[in-house]
Amino acid sequence: MAKRRTGKEAAANDDTEKQERLPEMQDPAIEELEEAARRYAKIRDRRQALTDQEVDAKMALGTIMKKHSKTSYHHAGVSIEIVPEGEKIKVRIKDPDDE
16 A cells, blocks of 8 residues: 655655646735725726716706707807707817917
């Protein structure tokens, strides 16, 4: 009968192959990746919150334009246009110094 090797004997033997990772096991911690993922998620969450605010502001602008029966408005560098397809609103603001 073959003699069973101890852990120390197996570690000392260089021809022992390393066992592959099992699919269910987690990856070892890589702090750089985790920190980058946290930074990305924080920025993404702020952007999503800003998108919600942008949608609300755009709807309010559209309501005010309809209240004044306007499809376009141009004054002092502020340009607002309602595009008929999908009721999109385009806003451009020019810096007075650029004129």
